[in-house]
Amino acid sequence: MGNDGCSMMTDRRFLVNVRQSGENALPIQDKESIRHARWCCCSLTGQALTKGPVVCDRLGSLFLRKALVAALLSKNLPSQYSHIKKSSDFLNIAPAPVTSTGKKGAKAAKAPQTLQCALSGEAMTGVQPFVVVDPCGHLLQHAAYDECVSLVEPGQKTTCPVCNVPVKRVQVLCPSVGELAKMKTELEAELALAKEAKKALKAKKKEKKAKGAAKK
């Protein structure tokens, strides 16, 4: 109990089946439940995302930070999240400014995290697409972000419309089946490149060491 009705719908087998068969074939009620589970609940535990700090991975899945870190430390992460190996493989979502309740200081820190657009204040429920800005973690409605980016003068750096840091990457959340496939391909290519670079660096170091030994 106490799982806010999320865990039933995040049952992995159920979600895998849904993703494979295509969500369009499902009755409206099921679609609503799946949308709620994907956007409002932790992908690992099914707990409501309002329960604590939230993070997202490179494939746009949402997690309670505590649950993801615990699974990483205990090496219990399901295979579909094998691309998450360290803290730099996920992005901390910046907490929304506490304006509606007016709580400050310690009270605000204890207040449940609300996931809403940092610009419009629109709650993230899955009705509207949302993105997270890397590196600052600001959560924005995709449309609001696009609108801000469209105002950037040609040749100027794109910066976060909330905190003005240069944008490294824009993470799409809970992508569609097509978007997810594209993101997976891009991530795999990036990981393969990083692996190659690491290998090359290792070989270079080994070569340098061998040369140094030969000189002695």
Ligand SMILES: [Zn+2]
């Ligand atoms: Zn920002």
